[in-house]
Amino acid sequence: MNIPAFKSHFQVEVFPGEGVLLLSEAGAGALYGRAYELVAPLVDGRRSAGEIVDALAGQLDAATVYYVLALLESKGYLTEAAPEIPAAVAAFWHGMDIEPRTALAVLRDRTVAVLAAGGLDPAGMHSALEAAGLRTGLRESARLWLVLTDDYQREELAAVNQAALQGARPWLLVRAGGPQLWLGPLFIPGETGCWQCLSSRLKRSLRSSSAGKGVSEIQARASALCEAIERYSGELSGGEVRVTCALKDWPPGEAYHPNDIMLYSAGQYARREAWNKRGSRFNRVPEPFTPDPVVDWTPLWSLTEERHKYVPTQLVYYGAPARAGDDTFYAFGCSNGCASGNTLAEAVLQGFFELVERDAAAIWWYNRLPRPGVDLVTFDEPYLLELAEHYRTRYRRETWALDITSDLGIPAFAALSRRLEGPEEQILLGLGCHLDARIALQRAFAEMNQMLGVASSAGKGDRQPLEDRETLTWLREATLTKQPYLAPDPAQPPRRLGDYPKQHSGDFLQDIAYCRQIIEARGMEMLVLDQTRAEVGMPVVKVVVPGLRHFWARFAPGRLYEVPVGMGWLKEPLREEDLNPVPIFF
Structure with missing residues (x-):
């Protein structure tokens, strides 16, 4: 040098x-x-x-x-x-870890053509590119097309896409209108997806949305983004491994009957028409599944037996058919056990925690069990105390938490809030589970806080009315007097942080092994489906543990009835007709 x-x-x-x-x-x-x-x-x-x-x-x-x-x-x-x-130009390229002389030499040797869709004027972009040292030229000879548009779904872009594919021409989309500039994606024929790939995904997600929660705005934004990626990854793309056959074709122990996982009771199947006439979004009963129908099956990896087990594809992907050309509703594909993570192991652990959380919630809720409250002060989490004070002063609401930890011993909490003024208590509910009791409680309150906006939609006046009938009914009719199991049990002392032994190791793989030991000791196994999409790259999984209960209304024999008796919370199991008639609605 x-x-x-x-x-x-x-x-x-x-x-x-x-x-x-x-x-x-x-x-x-x-x-x-x-x-x-x-x-x-x-x-x-x-x-x-x-x-x-x-x-x-x-x-x-x-x-x-x-x-x-x-x-x-x-x-x-x-x-x-x-x-x-110029120093500013050099600083830009150095910041990109590219030598300025190399970059400028490449730019001088490349020609960019500016195309426009939607009636936009490309003159300004021409001037800007030339001022930055780029050469502009005709689309026939340019090495790159830069395509201006005000809408990524413009019909003219289909023709641009087709021409680029035929000519093997890279092109870059730019949305020049609006307060924020959109740059990309860069389409490279033969290497990346094309505009049609982007368009189909934009259309498919047009009517869906995802929400996020957290103790800060950035955490909530990240949560919403991960939720959207998780939802996207759980939809069939067409390239998934599937086997098409009947349940009776599988050797014993190779495949699960869908109801071994869903756990509807015989009575629910017998009354399915009446159940489904209620119009619930979540508490619906599918068609009874026999060994004869030919359906698609998806392989899940059993961490317990270290081999593949098969479950109906309809059960593990959103809106999947029974098989091509057959939309019979045999199984309910939902988000229970689905999670994203920075690593595959983290995603598996988070998906498992959701299963444990909902299992604990189902046992508490449908048996209407009195559960101890939680002494928030002992958890030394300023966020929880600040949230409680904010609810009290801003919204005239009280907040509290219940310990709903089940026989599994993994901390699980329900966070609740109700209005102190007005005819409607509008009780809010959030759930959380984690090996670290602090994190579990924090998650429960964050989820409860997420429900506050839903409660606002249930108000009267000029607000847009809430369309979910079950949620609206709950917010307008539920009270602690009618639902006393939502209040802390005065006969039990509040749980303190010191009541929860340290279980988490800080190592995801060690924690997964620990959780496996807990469920395997109870005769269950952990199954994992990797739903990570190549075009996204963020790990997404669906975890399935046959035997753990969903918190929706599913009343087959099993843990729902056995755990309360085994833990000494009830003297004898309830009958199905004595379970809570109000199903969990979210």
């Missing part, structure tokens, strides 16, 4: 006696030592390495100066000075 210079996106600050800071929008680097403090001010893009050595004669020996310069270069802080390139 003849004339070294710090890369242009760095702001170099020397702090005598402490070191040198290299600041950029992407982060900061720190250099400690007197040698850096002496060398850095002289790396100005005008002096050669030899001139820097001469300038520091008597302060640093030549070997040390050359060594410092070599270290700075190896760390990616230095580049060869390029005074002919």
Whole structure:
């Protein structure tokens, strides 16, 4: 390197006696030592390495100066000075980790054609590109098409897409209207998806939405995004592995009858028409499934037996048919046990926690069990106390929590709130589960808080009325007097943080193994379906544990009746007709 210079996106600050800071929008680097403090001010893009050595004669020996310069270069802080390139342009390319001279040479050798859809004027974009050093030209000879539009669903884009595919021409979509510029995606024929892929996904998601929760705005936004990815990944794309056959064709132990997982009672099947006439979004009863119908089956990996087990595809994907050409409603595909995560292991763990949470909720809710309250102060979570105070002062609501932990011993909570004024209590409910009791309780309150907007929609006046009849009925009619199981049991002391032993290890794989031990000791197994979509990349799974209860109204024999007796909460199991007639509605 003849004339070294710090890369242009760095702001170099020397702090005598402490070191040198290299600041950029992407982060900061720190250099400690007197040698850096002496060398850095002289790396100005005008002096050669030899001139820097001469300038520091008597302060640093030549070997040390050359060594410092070599270290700075190896760390990616230095580049060869390029005074002919404007500093702002050089800073942009350095920030992208691209040498400015290389970038500008490539740009001079490339031609961009600007196309427009929806009547937009491309003149401004032409000028901007040329001012940035790019060459613009005709679409026939350009290396890249830049396509302006005000709507990614413009019909004209179909023709652009077809022409690009035929000519193997890369093209970039840009939405130039509105307060925010949209840039991308970049379509490269033969390497990426095409515009038709994008269009079909935009249309498919047009009438769906996802919500998120958290203790901060950024956490809630991330939660909503992950929820949307989870939902998208749980829809059939057409490339999934499936086997088409009847249940009777499977060897024993290879496949699950769907009701071994859904757990509807014989009485519910017998009264399915009456159940379904209620018009519930969630509490619907499918057609009885016999060994004879030919349906699609999806392989899930059994972590317990380390082999594949098969379940009906309709049960593990949203809105899936029984098989191609057969829409018979044999199984209810839902989000129970679905989760996304930073890693596959994290997603598996979160999906399992949801199963445990809903199993615990079903046992508490349908048996209407009195459960102990929770002493929030002992959890040392300012968010929980601030939320309770905010609800009290802003909304005139009281908040509390119940410990609904089941025989599995994994902390599970229900967070609740009700209005203190007015004829309607509008009771809100949220659930949370985790090996760490703090996180479980925090999740329950975050989910309860998410329901506050739904309660607002149930108000009278000029608000848009809530369309979900079950939720509306609950908000208008439920009270602690009618539903005393929602209140803390005065006969039991409130649970404190110290009542919950440490169970989480901080290692997802270790925690999964621990959770497996819990369910396998009770004769159950853990099944996992990897639903990660290649075009998204974020891990998404569906976890299934046959035997754990959904919190919707499903009343087959099993844990719903056995756990309360086994835990000493009831002397004998309830009859089906004595279970809570109000099903969980979300």
